[in-house]
Amino acid sequence: METVEMQTLAGVIDKKMNRQLKQYIDICARCAICKDACHQYVGTGDFKYLPARRAELIRQVYKKYFDKTGRFVPALYEARDPDDNLLDELYDSTYACTGCRRCMYYCPFSIDTAWILSVAKAVLIAAGRGNEMLGQLADAAIFKGDNVAMFEGVITSGFEEIAEEVRAITGNPDHGVPVNKQGADVLYVALAGAHSIRPAAVIFEEAGESWTISMFEAANYGYFYGDPEKARLITKRYIDEAVRLGVKEIVVPECGHAYRVAEFFYEAWSKEPMPFKVSHILEKVDDYIKTGRIKVDKGLIEGTVTYHDPCQLGRNGGKFEQPRDIVKAVTSNFVDLTPNRAEQWCCGGGGGIVAMEEFKDVRLKSGSKKVEQLKASGANILACPCENCRLQIEELNEIHELGMEIWQVIDLVVASMPLPGNKKSAGA
Amino acid sequence: MSDETKIDLELDLKGLLCPLPMVRVSQNITNVPVDGVIRAVATDPGAMADIPAWAASTGHEVLSAGKEGDLFVFLVKRTK
Numbered sequence: 072m073e074t075v076e077m078q079t080l081a082g083v084i085d086k087k088m089n090r091q092l093k094q095y096i097d098i099c100a101r102c103a104i105c106k107d108a109c110h111q112y113v114g115t116g117d118f119k120y121l122p123a124r125r126a127e128l129i130r131q132v133y134k135k136y137f138d139k140t141g142r143f144v145p146a147l148y149e150a151r152d153p154d155d156n157l158l159d160e161l162y163d164s165t166y167a168c169t170g171c172r173r174c175m176y177y178c179p180f181s182i183d184t185a186w187i188l189s190v191a192k193a194v195l196i197a198a199g200r201g202n203e204m205l206g207q208l209a210d211a212a213i214f215k216g217d218n219v220a221m222f223e224g225v226i227t228s229g230f231e232e233i234a235e236e237v238r239a240i241t242g243n244p245d246h247g248v249p250v251n252k253q254g255a256d257v258l259y260v261a262l263a264g265a266h267s268i269r270p271a272a273v274i275f276e277e278a279g280e281s282w283t284i285s286m287f288e289a290a291n292y293g294y295f296y297g298d299p300e301k302a303r304l305i306t307k308r309y310i311d312e313a314v315r316l317g318v319k320e321i322v323v324p325e326c327g328h329a330y331r332v333a334e335f336f337y338e339a340w341s342k343e344p345m346p347f348k349v350s351h352i353l354e355k356v357d358d359y360i361k362t363g364r365i366k367v368d369k370g371l372i373e374g375t376v377t378y379h380d381p382c383q384l385g386r387n388g389g390k391f392e393q394p395r396d397i398v399k400a401v402t403s404n405f406v407d408l409t410p411n412r413a414e415q416w417c418c419g420g421g422g423g424i425v426a427m428e429e430f431k432d433v434r435l436k437s438g439s440k441k442v443e444q445l446k447a448s449g450a451n452i453l454a455c456p457c458e459n460c461r462l463q464i465e466e467l468n469e470i471h472e473l474g475m476e477i478w479q480v481i482d483l484v485v486a487s488m489p490l491p492g493n494k495k496s497a498g499a
Numbered sequence: 500m501s502d503e504t505k506i507d508l509e510l511d512l513k514g515l516l517c518p519l520p521m522v523r524v525s526q527n528i529t530n531v532p533v534d535g536v537i538r539a540v541a542t543d544p545g546a547m548a549d550i551p552a553w554a555a556s557t558g559h560e561v562l563s564a565g566k567e568g569d570l571f572v573f574l575v576k577r578t579k
Contacts, residue, residue: 204522204525204526207525207556208521208522208553210556211521211549211552211553211555211556213556214552214556215548215549215552218552221551222547222548222552225548226547226548229544229545229547232544262517262545263517263518263543263544263545263548263549264516264517264543264544264545265543265544265545266516288545290517290518292518425519426518426519426522428526458516458517462516462519
């Protein structure tokens with residue numbers, strides 16, 4: 072690699088480094104407490120997945136270019152150029168990371184390795200080494216947003232089919248899936264699949280909510296790819312739509328990163344305040360149950376139910392209790408996983424890793440702690456409000472023959488509602 | 500068109516949810532020769548927008564996309 076190219080990549084690091092990040096890379100004592108916190112290191116024993124090591128690669132380049140010690144005596148301070156070897160290492164350690172931030176929770180200095188790896192992704196993208204699949208998924212989402220008229224017919228037709236299913240479940244001919252309803256209170260920003268819309272529609276309609284759906288979805292592979300501009304563009308579609316429709320609140324679905332992007336990142340990316348509230352679907356459902364807007368029956372779900380905290384909703388989003396309250400409201404047989412809440416193990420499926428075939432082996436090995444937890448719980452039903460987590464845990468369930476049913480929380484809620492067309496039952 | 504088109508690879512994407520149908524097509528596009536065709540069958544309606552959007556943004560071509568019963572069937576041509 073040419074010297075000038077390496078200087079350019081070092082410049083990317085310099086541009087991204089704020090005082091907090093500089094402190095992180097200076098303060099790491101290499102105590103390696105993070106090794107016992109990282110599901111990937113625990114599951115594989117591979118040094119490159121040690122959180123301190125992942126961050127160390129960025130520190131080495133920073134030392135080489137922007138720190139006197141590393142500039143003048145690079146060998147002594149392990150300072151390195153961002154050459155092809157370093158970028159190879161950086162690619163594996165960065166894109167394999169699920170961004171669960173369990174290492175940060177246990178780090179004595181609360182070093183945010185996932186944040187440091189956002190710098191690493193910027194370097195990799197600048198070097199033309201961003202993950203190709205995540206880039207394609209992000210570009211496809213941007214294309215869909217730019218050409219919504221091209222897809223409006225198939226999307227609307229899908230909504231009409233779901234509306235039929237909703238009416239069949241609730242038995243109410245007035246129920247449906249309102250699309251682009253001006254002046255609705257709530258815009259539900261779903262995922263692309265019917266599974267994300269159908270149960271939410273049943274719940275909204277039964278609760279008598281003033282709601283609507285639009286052509287735009289919540290998933291954001293620009294965020295996983297590591298390009299804030301792509302991520303901003305993807306999110307902007309539904310933010311603009313929410314403004315146009317004049318809603319008071321946007322509600323994001325059971326998708327961990329979608330919640331974090333909408334609630335925590337978009338305003339920072341766009342530098343504009345959102346003129347409405349952002350809620351997670353489970354906050355709404357919890358409220359509907361507690362205020363009696365929907366009726367649930369604990370007798371309709373058979374078996375023992377446990378709950379997995381998706382990292383982006385739980386540890387990184389602070390939503391621990393509402394989902395548990397919902398699950399406890401729909402079953403008398405709830406057992407928690409151990410550990411749980413902020414100490415919950417990452418399942419290994421976040422960060423877009425389920426879409427990256429090259430990390431399949433590490434992904435499945437890194438699920439070992441989750442498998443241990445699920446076995447120890449004795450539960451036969453898992454409620455899990457994150458698409459990526461469910462994809463991972465369903466695969467672990469099959470490989471390790473756990474014999475569990477993996478459910479969205481909102482599906483479990485609908486299964487517990489005494490509705491005339493409710494055929495789906497859990498644990499039966 | 501499906502009756503006349505030579506299929507180079509069949510992909511069973513039934514049961515996969517967004518974005519996996521698009522991911523599987525993308526992963527397999529280089530497993531057919533240039534001008535070769537993948538026939539992909541999915542059950543997630545999200546694929547009806549996702550796969551054409553992926554093809555358009557990557558420069559490949561969707562020869563047809565439609566519903567056959569409960570299945571969504573795509574013919575995707577590798578163009579490069």
